Amino acid sequence: MVAPINRIIFQKFLQQNYIKYEIKVKDVHNSLEDEQMSLFMMRSRGRGVVSQYYRYDWIQSYLRKLEKKYRKLVRVESIGKTYERRDILVIQISTDRSARRPIVLIDAGIHAREWIAPSMALYIINQLVERQEGTEELTAKVDWHIIPVINPDGYEYTHTKVRVVPVRTDAEGGSGQLGARDRLWRKNRSKIKNSHCRGTDANRNFDLHWNEVGASSDPCDDTFSGTKGFSEAESQALQKYALKYQNRIKMYLTLHCYV
Ligand SMILES: [Zn+2]
Structure with missing residues (x-):
């Protein structure tokens, strides 16, 4: 840009x-x-799950509604709280919990501005839960654990702090090019000690090869990797969850898109 x-x-x-x-x-x-x-x-139009980009509140209540309506198939849990104390929800889809089947783990929205990724996750959830007659093969032998928005603080920030006027925004983080950066915010919203910039890229915050290629140690950068591996609430929650099910998770997908 x-x-x-x-x-x-x-x-x-x-x-x-x-x-x-x-x-x-x-x-x-x-x-x-x-x-x-x-x-x-x-x-002002349709209410389909992929007919628009939904706010996090809507997404949470959609998951809760599915849990109520499909008691046998669906369970929803919080895997932890974000920096701004939002619940990070996972939906578990299983046609037989007692079978302890292999798990496909999916997350989306670790990068706040990549709106289509949470939508994709919602689409998958919708197809597996509400279109069972077409997707029963997909739930016959494996369980699906899906975290549609793993960085809801950042996601909400991109929905609420939209300014498309080109003004400098150094004080709010990012490298200070365009006000449009707020819509194009990528990181979480955590405060960083001794810096006027905010947010860590949770996708650079895992402790494997931490802060090596493609990561930055400058808190004002979009790829800031945090003060240490797993310093962030969001990456910690994912780590804890993945470890809990480590013997059953056979596939892990993280949804991203080009921005
Ligand atoms: Zn991404």
Whole structure:
């Protein structure tokens, strides 16, 4: 993403270095405004689980509703609380709990701005639970444990702190390019000692090869890896849960998207 003021310099740089380029989005500001407009339109339309990007409250009550309606098939638990004290919910889908079958573990939304990932998780849940006649094969031999939003603090932040006006936002974290960064917030919302920037990338916070390639030790960066491995509530919750079921988890999927 290049600010208009830097466009010419940036294009020159690419040309001088023989780097081929292609513009994918001409005006990010515009596309974020379009998104706001279509969110507004969607709210007045259908109620299908993937007909719009839902707020975390809605997602929580959807899971609870499924638990009530499909008592045998569904169980919902909190695997821990976030920095801002939100519950991180997992939905367990099993046609026979006593069989202790292999588990497919799925999480989504560890990166706040990647909205389509939680939607994908909700779609999978919807298909497995509410469309059982078409998906019974998928639940016949394995259990599904799905955490549709593992970073709800960040997710809510991208829904509520949307400013598409290009202003500097250094004080709130990020590298301070565009106000649009709030919609494009990636990390959780935890405070960091001795820094004016907030948020750790929970997906850089696991302690295996912690803070090596693709991670930053600068709290103002989008890929800040935290003060140490598993310093964050969200990654701790996932670790604890994965260890609890380590003998049965045979597949782990984490849903992301391009932003
Ligand atoms: Zn991601």
